[in-house]
Amino acid sequence: MTSTSTSALPVSSSAAVPRYAILVAGGSGSRMGADRPKQFLNLLGEPVLLHTLRRFTDPAVQLAECVVVLPAEQFATWEQLCQQHHVTIRHRVVAGGETRWASVRNGLAELKQYPAGLVAVHDGVRPLVSAVVIEQTFAAASQHGAAVAAVAPKDSVRGLAQQGSYALDRSRLRLVQTPQCFELNLLRRAYQLPELPTFTDDASVVEDLQPIYMVAGDYRNLKITTPEDLIVAEALLRAEQGAQQPQ
Template sequence: MRMGADRPKQFLPLLGEPVLLHTLRRFAEPTLQVARLVLVLPADQFATWQQLCAEHSVQIPHTVVAGGASRWASVRQGLAELKAHAEGVVAVHDGVRPLTPLTVINNTYTAAAEHGAAIAAVAPKDSVRGLSKDGSYALDRARLRLVQTPQCFELNLLRRAYQLPELPTFTDDASVVEDLHPIRLVEGDYRNLKITTPEDLLLAEALLQAR
């Protein structure tokens, strides 16, 4: 079951604060030394976010830009906000992943600085099967990874990738970049939840309380 809430998932309360604020706070951690924080939201959510920032006295410097009709278009809009920057490493992250360990963020940034492109990923815990017209077949889970975010890239590499036309096969930023550059995998974390269902929110609360 998906989240049957009266507001977008990123604005749902998580221990009294919006999910998105928890996420923003992770990347604002001083040890990461992130130079710019850009939030990409639908234009009709700007007022809600501004109200939440006021309610929770948010002092984290960040820029909010309007997204597009797809993830690809939204990332492109976020990149446009960085036009004044000539170089660097940019991280693309899901706003509904509020528990990403700082070690995962830092390691992914570092790997992208060294190799050009790096993403966080974890090994599947369960057996995995592929589908065919005749039924299904076993896959070797040792050769598979579950992709998370952050996904980090050398800035100009990501710019070049997003100058190409959008394709249906673009499910994340790595799929946009991979024809131009190899993708380095960094060990993710099973606590790096993407909050999609009510159960995810309950688990996120439990994990935060356990810290």
């Protein structure tokens, strides 16, 4: 099942390679202790997912197609929210699967009519991703085939052992974010393979086929998972909006 709103996405004729995005939003909100899925939580007057959708359909991103993956039982809620907030951004809505892997595969299937291009997979509950991070990740995927946004850990990191724990060199570690961008047919080939328990994100699905290039992410590109995350996101968004106001 798909649904599409009315106005076309802005696509620049200067874009050398078509770009697509799959926004995966399958959360239940259980860790938030909320009465609704976290992608529908209110963030400064609008659903979290709407903020994310706007980031990817900004004209600067030059996106040709955007697919939003939701649990089928949430379609009606999303449609109501789009009507309530007068959303006219064209996007496709497809049903997710039981796992994130299955949801991304369903999103990819919605792009089957496109022979080639670059595709970004992004968490629907990362509403503060910047156009710079999106652009740099797309650009790196264009050059390297597979690229992910990531940041260095700020805290000391330890691994677990049967007895106690051991220190890890955090300079050799990165915290992976989204977007994760890939050559479209590379991601298709990766998702033709059987699902494995080790698949925690799209990079882990692809890495047996292609080395994963990392680009600098942004600590503000947080994933809203707990109530504290929403408080931080609200503060960051207010600061961002304030910086955009004319002085």
